Amino acid sequence: MAPGSKAERKAALDAGAWMFNVVTSVGIIMVNKALMATHGFSFATTLTGLHFATTTLMTLVMKWLGYIQPSYLPLPELVKFVFFANLSIVGMNVSLMWNSVGFYQIAKLCIIPVLCFLEILLDKVRYSRDTKLSIVLVLVGVAVCTVTDVSVNSQGLLAAAIAVWSTALQQHYVHHLQRKYSLGSFNLLGHTAPGQAASLLVLGPFVDFWLTNKRVDTFNYTSIVTFFIVLSCIIAVGTNLSQFICIGRFTAVSFQVLGHMKTILVLTLGFLFFGKEGLNFHVALGMLLAVIGMIWYGNASSKPGGKERQVYSTPSEKTQKHGILSSQSELDQKV
Structure with missing residues (x-):
């Protein structure tokens, strides 16, 4: 295959992965909004457990059909991942309950700088100036169009900090495990989904009762509510699958930066379906800044030196190369 056609095929697969994630993420936001806001099913943690139970069923069927090959993930790594992932889910729900919507949005934006810090510290990644500036522009744009009232207290601040760090660690860990153990997206999901499903279905009803003072087993499950749950x-x-695919192909930082496209799309769909209320000058300005920042990030991070993983030579190699540091361009092209 010619180099050009190979690059074009990769670009098409990358675009398909992003589109898959955007469509499913926006779709689940719309369905859950109808389920919770319209029909009163406010048991978010238990619902997430059902999500992972369904995902587990899918991976078992894929294994049975031979589409997922046997793979290995050490139990300590699995337990660590499930802990971070579940703490992220509960932390985000508690943060939303204890904080204003504005501060909740600010906390979500903080995931990006935390992920950058983790990549610099753990993966020895170096960002160019343009890449850094593009990330800042995305953060400013999303903040302008989503952050309104901002109020916080000590317990809300603690919940937000736990939510941000656990989410960043979980997403960074997805990329780390796929690279370290050569796991595909289906394989990693097959390892992690059962543990998340079991733990969330056991703990979910208790967490939801604590958050809502309502019991999931006494809810009135009408046919329409059941339809929306399914x-x-x-x-x-x-x-779930598209998140693992995207983080595996790119990095957690890229997933978060370009993932804010979903925020812009949700705002746009809200305007199209519910009229002009909610859309004003500063919201439109924020959306424009965010989109410009995303395009800038895509261009800046894909250039040589835009985002590099520093690779240090062994002592013998350093002697041969006179102590020169070699660097390997990462370019966000993880497969």
Whole structure:
């Protein structure tokens, strides 16, 4: 295959992965909004457990059909991942309950700089000036169009900090495990989904009762509510899989930066379906800044030196190369 056609094929697969994630993520937001806001099903943690139970079922079927080959993930690594992932889910729900919507949005934006810090510290990644500036522009744009009222207290600040760090660690860990153990997205999901499903289905009802003072087992499950729960679970399979695919192909930072495209899309769909209320000058300005920042990030991070992983030579290699530091361009092209 010619180099040009290979690059074009990779670009098409990358675009398909992003589109898959955007469509499923926006779809599940819309379905869950109808389920929770319209029909009163406010048991988010238990619902997430059902999502992972459905995902587990999907991976078992894929294994049975031979599409997922046997792979290995050490139990300590699995336990660590499930801990971070579940703490992220509970932390985000508690942060939303204890904080204003504005501060909750600010906390979500903080995931990007925390991920950058983790990549610099753990992966020895170096960012160019343009890459850094593009990330800042995305953060400013999303903040302008989503952050309104900002109020916080000590317990809300603690919940937000736990949510941000656990989410960043979980997403960084996805990329780390795929690289370290040569795991594909299906393989990693096959290892992690059962543990998350089991733990969330056991703990979820208690966490939801603590958050809402309502019991999931006494809820009035009408046919329409059941339909939305099933639809949410089906879409969640695609959301979970597409997240692993995107982080595996790119990095957690890129997933977060370009992932804010979903925020812009949700705002746009809200304007199209619900009229002009909610859309004003500063929201439109923020959306424009965020989109410009995303395009800038894509261009800056893909250039040589835009985002590099520093590779240090062994002592013998350093002697041969007179102590010169070699660097390997990462270019966000993880497969």
